[in-house]
Amino acid sequence: MNAWLVAATVLLVGLVPCGAVIVRGRIVEALVGLQMAGILQTVVLLLLAEGYHRPAFFDLALVLALLSLAGGLVFARMLERWV
């Protein structure tokens, strides 16, 4: 297990507070927790791609960063109008 995989494993612990905010907080606070979890997962995917020596896996982090932006915007728009 190299330093990249250790860092990815440690970062996965950060998903616990994000999950707690999503489950226990009000709905806009849950959106903030979701955005934080998206950032965290993107960084974890970067670290896993480097840790397993697979440069093609960096595409996953890139796509997740793009999709978490789109998802966050859709959720924010929905929260201000309908929910």
Added chain:
Amino acid sequence: MSLSEVAVVFLLVVGVFVELACCLGVLLMDDAYDKLHYLGPAAIAGPLAIAGAVFVRHGFSEAGIKAFLTAALLILASPVLSHATARALYIRRRDHIEPRPRVRR
């Protein structure tokens, strides 16, 4: 241990510390506006440090360029998302976003 390996480990530690500290901030702050402040460093400093570590290891290769593209995307997306979320929260609390019409005398 070479100098580049020390730099990689240092950048990894900085990136992981920033991300975990921001997670704790999101958990511990009371208001959604306060929680929003912790998305900034998590989307800017953390990914930049991790992408920097990848770049120190690989230089201008496929991995280094993609890591920096990912960090750049997160850095560009962060203020947009924060603005959209704060706007949604403002509208939910005040029930309007436009300024109230001025009364002419």
